[in-house]
Amino acid sequence: MKGWAPIGLTVAALAAVPLFTSSNVVLNFLVMALLIALVGQGWNLLGGYGGQYSFGHSAFFGTGAYVTAILQMRYGVNAWVGFCIGIAAGALVGAAIGALSFRSGLKGSYFALVTLAFAEVLRIVASVAPVTGAGVGTLIKLDLRPEVFQFQSRAPFYWIILGLVAVSLILVRLIEGSRFGAYLVAVRENEDAAAALGVDAMRVKLGAMTISAAITAAGGGFYAQYFLFVDAGIAYGPWISVEALLAPIIGGIGTVFGPLLGALVVKTLGELTKLVTGDAPGLDLVIYGGVLVLVIAFAPRGIAGLIADLRGFFKPSLAAAKPNPDRGHG
Amino acid sequence: MAEPLLSISGLHAGYGGTEVLRGVDLAVGPGEIVAVLGSNGAGKSTLNRAISGLVRPWRGSIRFGAAAIERESPVAIVMRGLIHVPEGRRIFPNMTVRENLDLGGYRARTRRDDNRTRVFALFPKLAERQGQNAGTLSGGEQQMLAIGRGLMAEPKLLILDEPSLGLSPLLVEELFALIRSINAAGMAILLVEQNVVQSLEVAQRAYVLENGVFVLEGSAADIRNDPNLKRAYLGL
Ligand SMILES: Nc1ncnc2c1ncn2[C@@H]1O[C@H](COP(=O)(O)OP(=O)(O)OP(=O)(O)O)[C@@H](O)[C@H]1O
Ligand SMILES: [Mg+2]
Numbered sequence: 001m002k003g004w005a006p007i008g009l010t011v012a013a014l015a016a017v018p019l020f021t022s023s024n025v026v027l028n029f030l031v032m033a034l035l036i037a038l039v040g041q042g043w044n045l046l047g048g049y050g051g052q053y054s055f056g057h058s059a060f061f062g063t064g065a066y067v068t069a070i071l072q073m074r075y076g077v078n079a080w081v082g083f084c085i086g087i088a089a090g091a092l093v094g095a096a097i098g099a100l101s102f103r104s105g106l107k108g109s110y111f112a113l114v115t116l117a118f119a120e121v122l123r124i125v126a127s128v129a130p131v132t133g134a135g136v137g138t139l140i141k142l143d144l145r146p147e148v149f150q151f152q153s154r155a156p157f158y159w160i161i162l163g164l165v166a167v168s169l170i171l172v173r174l175i176e177g178s179r180f181g182a183y184l185v186a187v188r189e190n191e192d193a194a195a196a197l198g199v200d201a202m203r204v205k206l207g208a209m210t211i212s213a214a215i216t217a218a219g220g221g222f223y224a225q226y227f228l229f230v231d232a233g234i235a236y237g238p239w240i241s242v243e244a245l246l247a248p249i250i251g252g253i254g255t256v257f258g259p260l261l262g263a264l265v266v267k268t269l270g271e272l273t274k275l276v277t278g279d280a281p282g283l284d285l286v287i288y289g290g291v292l293v294l295v296i297a298f299a300p301r302g303i304a305g306l307i308a309d310l311r312g313f314f315k316p317s318l319a320a321a322k323p324n325p326d327r328g329h330g
Numbered sequence: 331m332a333e334p335l336l337s338i339s340g341l342h343a344g345y346g347g348t349e350v351l352r353g354v355d356l357a358v359g360p361g362e363i364v365a366v367l368g369s370n371g372a373g374k375s376t377l378n379r380a381i382s383g384l385v386r387p388w389r390g391s392i393r394f395g396a397a398a399i400e401r402e403s404p405v406a407i408v409m410r411g412l413i414h415v416p417e418g419r420r421i422f423p424n425m426t427v428r429e430n431l432d433l434g435g436y437r438a439r440t441r442r443d444d445n446r447t448r449v450f451a452l453f454p455k456l457a458e459r460q461g462q463n464a465g466t467l468s469g470g471e472q473q474m475l476a477i478g479r480g481l482m483a484e485p486k487l488l489i490l491d492e493p494s495l496g497l498s499p500l501l502v503e504e505l506f507a508l509i510r511s512i513n514a515a516g517m518a519i520l521l522v523e524q525n526v527v528q529s530l531e532v533a534q535r536a537y538v539l540e541n542g543v544f545v546l547e548g549s550a551a552d553i554r555n556d557p558n559l560k561r562a563y564l565g566l
Contacts (some may be wrong), residue, residue, distance in 0.1 A: 179436060186422055186433050193420030195384055197434055197479070200407030 006257065007173060011166045018155040027154040031226065033267040034161040040247030040259030041168040042216030047245060048254035049172075049181065051188030053108075056115030057244040058121060059097065059122050060090040060213035062235030064220030069133060069138045069230045072148075078142075079149035083221040090217020091210050098209035102202050116241070124238035137231030139330040140224060149225045157226055164222065165260065168215050173256050174209075184208050185254075214226050216244065246288055250295050252304025261303045266291070332459070334393075335360045335487055335518050337382070339392035341400075343380040348377040349388070352542040356374070358487060363509070363519045365529040365550065368539035374522045375417055377539070378491050381520075382414035383407045394487070409437055411486035415479075417495065417522075419472040423465025427456055427475060430464045434479035442482070449478040452508065470501045481512070488512070489520045506532050530554045 017030060039061055047053045064086040071082035101114045126132045133139075144150045151157055175181040186194040187201045194201055220240075224230050234240075243266065248254075251262025269291060270284045277283050299306050334357040341354040350373045358364045368374050379385040383394060383404040392400040394412050402410075413434075421536035422430050431449060435442040453474045459467060464475055473493060482487055490509070494502045506528050513519050514533075523529040530536060530550045538546035538559065546558055553559060 106491075182429070182433055185425065189422035189424055190420050192416060193422065193476075194433075195404055196382065196414045196420065197483075198405040198437075200403065200405055328474045 004173070007166070007169045009168070010257070010260070011162065014162055015159065018158055022153075022155070024154055027158050029267060029271060031154065031158050031161055033263045034158075034165050035154035035222060036243045036247050036267060037260040037263035038161065038165050038168055038222070038246045039216050039219040040218070040251075040263055041165070041172060042212045043215070043244040044248035044253065044259045045172055045175065045215065046208050046212035048248050048258065049176070049188065050184045050205055052205060052209070053112045053245070054115040054241070055112045055245070056097075056117070056119030057212075057216050058236045058238065059115065059119040059240040060094055060216040060243070061220035061223070061240045062119075062122060062126065062232075063093045064090040064217030065224040065230045065235045066126065066132055066138065066220075069140050069224045072140060073138055074131070077226060078147070080147075083149060083225070086221040086224075087214050087217045090220065091214035093100055093217075094213020095206060095210045098206045100211075102205050115149075119236055119238070119241060123232050126236055127232035130134075132232065135231075137229060137234075140228040142228060150228075163224055164218055169256055169260070171211070171215070176256060180204065180207065242288070246292060247278055248302075250291060254301030255302070255304040258302055258304045265303065333360070334358060335362075335395060336520070337393045338381070339391050341377075341380060341392065342388040343376055343385050344388065345385070350542050351380065354390070354539075354542070354544060356537060356544070358518050358520055361513070361518055362520055362535065363513050363533045365533035365536040366520065366522045367524070367526055367529060367536060367541055369524070372539040373541055375491055378414055378416070378489050378520075378522060381489065381493060382412060384414075397432040411437070411484065412489070413480045413483045413485035413487070414489040415476050415491060417491035419469065419476050419480075421464045421467075421475050424463055425462055426461050427467070428460040430460050430475055431456075431479050431482050434466050434482035437483040441484070444463060445482050445484065452481070452512075453478055470497050473497065473505075477498065477508075487518045487520060489522070491522045492558065493521075494523060494525045502528065511561050526559070
């Protein structure tokens with residue numbers, strides 16, 4: 001999916017939704033799906049384009065959430081300012097974890113495990129440290145004013161998360177077409193060959209991880225304002241690390257729209273399961289696992305890849321002119 | 331050879347605690363083809379990596395033109411026009427042929443389209459397959475792509491690491507003809523090879539590397555007739 005029109009159309013269509021419904025169920029569902037799309041886009045930049053699979057994106061999500069919440073409640077910082085500092089703090093954590101793991105040459109499953117370990121360490125620290133409210137968590141005081149990033153209705157939240165997703169789509173699209181993006185994919189494809197072309201793989205990966213962490217931290221900060229509550233399990237728990245990688249893998253890894261498509265599908269499936277089975281604990285995870293296995297087996301380039309293949313199938317002339325509309329990788 | 335383009339003296343390099351290059355001196359003049367021959371594990375690729383900054387030299391100096399480059403980053407060295415095509419067809423499999431070429435073209439960005447046209451003229455097969463994923467090319471085509479990607483950077487000196495490895499005899503012929511024609515346009519080439527006979531035909535001078543030191547060096551004609559070549563190269 002090249003070009004800007006798909007991004008503009010998608011965002012415009014989604015932006016119109018609250019004009020047609022004020023159902024809290026619908027908006028709540030879409031807010032969560034967009035939140036996962038945002039967090040997943042962060043993962044996608046590093047994992048999809050850069051080939052560095054993280055199992056610990058909760059480290060950035062949680063940092064964004066906690067910094068946003070704690071700065072308001074303990075230091076009286078304005079929520080919007082806290083949100084921005086939360087993003088910066090997430091980026092910093094990403095840069096630090098990236099520097100430590102890339103400098104020690106960690107790749108593949110080692111990198112994945114180390115990111116998981118960092119996230120777990122943060123979770124454990126957050127569950128005992130006084131500043132995070134330890135086991136109790138941090139509550140943000142109810143104060144429904146836009147100046148403090150709180151709203152009477154869901155629609156403004158919806159537009160804000162949509163705006164964040166739009167920014168992430170544009171950002172990743174810009175990166176895709178840039179020299180940095182080309183270097184990032186080159187590092188994923190063959191680090192040695194990239195090095196011979198003069199690509200500083202370490203710097204490229206570190207840059208990607210920092211931006212990736214910032215995007216995911218924005219999701220965390222938003223979460224804190226939306227639910228007005230953060231604790232260690234929510235912020236740094238494995239649930240968000242799993243959703244962050246599930247969405248892009250199902251939607252189409254290394255594609256601009258993959259995380260959004262995947263998030264919508266994953267969340268829809270989650271809701272359907274709830275409808276069918278009630279709230280049987282853990283069943284949604286079973287479903288996710290099943291979908292993941294199916295996608296990896298039958299559509300390794302995800303939904304975006306399937307769409308590209310179908311388009312090629314129905315427009316053979318177009319396919320002949322450009323046989324590789326997407327450069328997803330499996 | 332008046333003013334060498336590349337001159338290396340007393341170069342030591344290795345990995346961890348293992349020394350691979352144990353005092354190497356080498357020079358490549360402008361417009362020259364210089365061959366480095368040696369058996370497996372002699373240290374040929376290590377020499378290439380040390381020149382292009384991918385392995386930090388332990389000791390010794392590497393000069394490219396007037397500049398000392400032994401402490402420079404790979405990026406800086408590429409930007410100077412010293413381009414290394416590594417061994418083993420290191421292409422980017424899930425990128426198209428064209429995207430692969432363009433990745434080599436950042437040094438000469440403004441002339442990228444012209445350079446791509448020139449590469450396609452050298453390798454018509456690549457032009458036919460420009461929209462295809464590089465991973466689906468044949469082994470020979472991938473080797474051509476790796477060389478083409480190197481040429482996109484407008485090298486002053488091109489280092490080719492075992493370009494003929496795994497090519498059919500006919501393709502090897504074509505490859506050496508191509509190396510000759512690139513060189514005829516004025517580009518200096520450091521050709522690292524195990525294919526002794528053909529390398530000595532295209533090169534003006536050659537070095538024979540054994541266990542990290544040069545055991546023979548001289549004009550290609552002299553080396554070809556040297557009785558020690560067999561011993562050094564075959565380890566007899
Ligand atoms: N990354 C590395 N780490 C440790 N040792 C290495 C590394 N790369 C190469 N070596 C060792 O250095 C020595 C020289 O290797 P090098 O690749 O330079 O040989 P070569 O002459 O290019 O051989 P070939 O013709 O097989 O490519 C070998 O003994 C090899 O095992
Ligand atoms: Mg070698």
